Amino acid sequence: MISGANRGIGAAIASELVRAGWRLSLGVRNPTSLREPPGGKDTFLHRFDAHDEACEAAWSEATGARFGRIDAVIANAGVMIAKSVVEAGDADVETVLQVNVKSPMRLIRAAWPWLVECGAGRVVLIASLSGKRVKSAASGLYAVSKFAALGLAHAVRQAGWDAGVRATAVCPGFVATEMAASLTSRRAQDMTQPADIGRIVAFLLDLPSSASVAEIPVNSTLEDIA
Ligand SMILES: NC(=O)c1ccc[n+]([C@@H]2O[C@H](COP(=O)([O-])OP(=O)(O)OC[C@H]3O[C@@H](n4cnc5c(N)ncnc54)[C@H](OP(=O)(O)O)[C@@H]3O)[C@@H](O)[C@H]2O)c1
Numbered sequence: 001m002i003s004g005a006n007r008g009i010g011a012a013i014a015s016e017l018v019r020a021g022w023r024l025s026l027g028v029r030n031p032t033s034l035r036e037p038p039g040g041k042d043t044f045l046h047r048f049d050a051h052d053e054a055c056e057a058a059w060s061e062a063t064g065a066r067f068g069r070i071d072a073v074i075a076n077a078g079v080m081i082a083k084s085v086v087e088a089g090d091a092d093v094e095t096v097l098q099v100n101v102k103s104p105m106r107l108i109r110a111a112w113p114w115l116v117e118c119g120a121g122r123v124v125l126i127a128s129l130s131g132k133r134v135k136s137a138a139s140g141l142y143a144v145s146k147f148a149a150l151g152l153a154h155a156v157r158q159a160g161w162d163a164g165v166r167a168t169a170v171c172p173g174f175v176a177t178e179m180a181a182s183l184t185s186r187r188a189q190d191m192t193q194p195a196d197i198g199r200i201v202a203f204l205l206d207l208p209s210s211a212s213v214a215e216i217p218v219n220s221t222l223e224d225i226a
Contacts, residue, residue, distance in 0.1 A: 001024075001025045001026075001027060001059070001060070001070060001072070001073045001074065001111060002014055002017070002025070002026055002027065002074040002076055002123065003027040003048055003050075003074070003075055003076050003103075003104075003107065004027070004028070004048075004076045004077025004078065005024075005026035005027065005028060005034075005037075005076065006026070006028040006029070006030075006033060006034050007177070007178065008175075008177035008178060008179060008194060009040075009076055009126060009172075009175055009177060009194045009197050009198075010026075010074075010076040010077065010126075011038075011109070011194070011196030011202045012193075012195045012197060012198040013074055013076060013194075013197065013198045013202075014026060014037070014038045014039070014043075014137060014198075015038045015195070015198060016195065016198030016199055016201065016202045017038075017198070017201070017205070018038040018039040018043075019202075020202045020205070021176055021208070022041075022072075022205070023039065023042055023043070023044075023067060024037075024038065024039050024041060024043045024044065025043075025044040025045075025046060025059070025063040025066065025067070025070075026045050026046070026056075026064075027046055027047075027048025027059050027077070027107075028043070028045060028046075028047070028048060029047070029048065029049050030047075031045040031046065031047055035215070043053050043064045044062070044063060046058070046059040046062050046063065047059070048077070050075040050077055050099040050102075050103035051098055051099070051103075053097070053106065056103060056106040056107040056109075056110045057106070057110040059107075059110070060073035060107070060110035060111045060114070060156055061110075063111075064114050069117070069118055070087045070111045070113060070114035070115060070118070070121075071108060071114075071118050071120070071121060071122065072115075072121065072122040072123070072205055073111045073115065073121075073122070073126060074110055074124045074125070074126070074201060075103075075104035075107055075108065075123070075124070075126065075149075075153040076126040077099060078099060078100050078104070078126065078128075078215060079095060079096055079099045079100065079143045080096075080179055080182075081095060081096055081141055081142065081184060082138045082139070082141075082142070082182075083138065083140070083141045084137040084138055084140045084141065085140040085141055085144065086137075086140075087141075088140075088141040092141060093141065093144075095150070096141055096142060096144070096145040097144075097145055099150060100145035100146065100148070100149055101145055101148040101149055102143075104125060104149065104152060105152055105206075108123055108137070108152075108156055112160075115160065115165050116160070116163040116164075116165060118164075119163075119164045120164045120166075120208075120209055121160065121163070121164065121165040121166070122164075122165070122166055122167075122168075122204065123153070123156050123160070123165065123166070123167040123168070124167070124168050124170060124204055125139065125149050125150075125152060125153045125156075125167070125170070125206070126168075126170050126172075126197070126202055127146050127150045127153065127169040127170065127171045127215075128142070128143075128146040128149075128171055128172060128173075129171050129172060129173045129202075129217060129218075129219070129223070130142050130143040130146040130147075131143070131147050131149055131150035131169065131171055132147075132150065132171055132215075132217060133149075133223070133225055133226065138196070139152045142221040146171075149169065150169045150171070150215070153167050153168060153169035153214070153215070154167075154169070154214065157212070157214060158208075160201050162180070164209050166207075166209055166212040167168055168204050168212070168213050168214060168215065168216060168217065169198060169213075169215045169216070170197060170216050171212070171215060171217045171218060172192050172197060172217075172218040173191075173192065173218065173219050173220055173221060173223070174186060174191040174192065175191055175192045175193070175194055175197060176188035176192070176193055176194065177194055190220060191220050192218055192219075192220045196218070197218065199217060200218065204216070
């Protein structure tokens with residue numbers, strides 16, 4: 001299951017996982033907009049809106065019914081509101097926490113019985129380097145949500161270890177998508193490419209339970225701590 005798979009990093013992860021032989025269930029806000037999904041007719045599309053608190057359960061149930069199993073959840077959908085924690089109002093806080101933290105938690109919870117049943121379930125959260133450091137005032141609100149997303153990945157790792165579930169937070173800096181284009185004047189070719197995040201996720205899903213990686217920071221520029 002990949003959330004937000006219609007564009008950006010989610011779409012690149014979907015393409016890479018099809019190449020690696022995975023069958024996909026894609027959660028998108030508007031399934032009819034995805035006319036030619038990666039994987040063609042083998043790919044399952046389901047409505048997913050992070051603000052609709054019933055949709056993670058509905059999507060998981062429909063995915064289990066379609067495939068008879070769920071082996072991996074990639075919580076990718078996310079929003080960035082470029083405001084400092086002083087500028088952000090309660091509605092902004094609620095939006096970023098809902099999409100970046102609460103919805104991924106609901107999704108993982110909904111898919112949990114399937115992840116446990118398969119014996120080697122995998123959870124990947126697309127967090128951010130903003131989950132590891134606060135680089136500017138304007139990234140403050142987003143960073144609060146991504147620190148929480150990073151904590152969620154570690155919490156899932158604890159909750160699922162004995163059942164063979166392994167969780168990883170992927171923490172990129174700027175990736176060349178619409179989100180980054182709205183935030184920086186850096187050239188797309190100088191940023192991490194969405195396909196590279198796709199390759200990292202495919203690699204993570206391929207690792208055995210005895211080679212679990214908790215976090216992967218991904219840099220296109222040198223930073224002090226990540
Ligand atoms: N790009 C970067 O520089 C960067 C760096 C680090 C981490 N990340 C993280 O990577 C993930 C993907 O980002 P991206 O760069 O691919 O961003 P993007 O191009 O803006 O795409 C965002 C995706 O999330 C979906 N989404 C947003 N709000 C949603 C909601 N309420 N319900 C369901 N889906 C929703 C969007 O769906 P719609 O098409 O319907 O809007 C879209 O599929 C996010 O978690 C982001 O925080 C991005």
